[in-house]
Amino acid sequence: MKKYVSLFLILAMIAVSLTACGEKKPNTSGSGSTASAEPIDTAQVDKAKVLEAITTDEIAGETVFIAEDGAIQVGYVEDFSESYYDENELKEFIEDELGSAGKLEAIDTKDGKVRVILSFKDADAYNAYEKEIGSVSVAVITANEAMMSYKATPFHDAKNVAAAMKTGQEVIDADKYQAVVVTGPVNVVTAGKVAWYSQGNLSGERTLTLDDGVTAVILFSK
Numbered sequence: 001m002k003k004y005v006s007l008f009l010i011l012a013m014i015a016v017s018l019t020a021c022g023e024k025k026p027n028t029s030g031s032g033s034t035a036s037a038e039p040i041d042t043a044q045v046d047k048a049k050v051l052e053a054i055t056t057d058e059i060a061g062e063t064v065f066i067a068e069d070g071a072i073q074v075g076y077v078e079d080f081s082e083s084y085y086d087e088n089e090l091k092e093f094i095e096d097e098l099g100s101a102g103k104l105e106a107i108d109t110k111d112g113k114v115r116v117i118l119s120f121k122d123a124d125a126y127n128a129y130e131k132e133i134g135s136v137s138v139a140v141i142t143a144n145e146a147m148m149s150y151k152a153t154p155f156h157d158a159k160n161v162a163a164a165m166k167t168g169q170e171v172i173d174a175d176k177y178q179a180v181v182v183t184g185p186v187n188v189v190t191a192g193k194v195a196w197y198s199q200g201n202l203s204g205e206r207t208l209t210l211d212d213g214v215t216a217v218i219l220f221s222k
Contacts, residue, residue: 051191051206056108056115061187062136064126066180066220068191070140072126073105073119080114090114101129135212139181143174143219150217155196158205168217171196177219184210192221 054065059075066072087109094104094116102125106117120126123138130136141149147168154165172179177195182188184200186209193205196219200208210216 049192051189053105054117054189056106056117058189059115059117062134062185063187063189064136064138064182065189066138066140066191068178068222070122071119072121072123072138073117074126074130075115075117077113077115079112080109081112085109085114087114094118098129101125135183136186137183141179141181143172143177143179146179146217146219147172147174150198153198153217155198155217155219156202157196158194158202161202166196172219176221178222180218180220181215182208182210182218183213183215185212185214186210188216188218190218190220195219195221 050068051065052067054063054073054075056075059077061077063075064072065074087107091104091107094107098104098118102118102120104116105119106115108115118129120129123140127137151167151169151172153168155168155171156165157163157171178190178192180188180190187203188200188208188210190206190208194202194208197208197216198218199214199216200210200218202208206220208216208218
């Protein structure tokens with residue numbers, strides 16, 4: 001199987017090739033591969049009833065977007081401050097490494113950072129990519145499946161996080177909600193507004209931040 005590499009490693013590999021030509025190797029310490037995700041500001045993306053995609057402006061750390069149809073977008077941000085980094089070269093490298101597994105949706109370089117958005121047809125395709133580079137995982141499930149597995153799980157009310165938690169049996173509703181199970185470290189953005197969640201830090205009507213190893217069951221509106 002072809003091994004996919006993270007954006008961090010892509011930049012490192014480009015640096016190695018440039019170093020071989022006599023350039024200085026970049027300092028990649030403090031990159032986006034951290035044990036906790038950075039929350040993002042979703043003030044603008046929360047306005048629509050159904051969010052169709054994320055943009056590079058919304059990425060402050062590794063970010064996974066769960067679309068209404070179960071498709072996945074993932075955003076990465078890394079250092080891009082070295083003068084010899086080349087956006088076109090990086091774009092070609094990413095597309096070559098992705099092959100048919102996913103699609104490069106957007107790439108943006110500004111303020112010494114590069115932000116990239118990749119898309120995958122479903123969670124399985126995303127997980128196959130991610131398992132080679134990190135610990136994030138996503139499972140898009142039906143509300144009925146969530147009831148079978150998580151009916152005893154306590155959930156926070158996204159509208160009143162200070163309220164007493166309720167069990168999945170009390171809140172899971174197949175007519176109202178879609179369900180996703182995500183393990184961090186990552187920012188999770190959902191197409192519909194988050195209604196109930198088992199763990200994580202809510203930082204917007206659609207955004208939950210999960211630290212390393214934290215798994216959350218999220219119910220979001222259809």
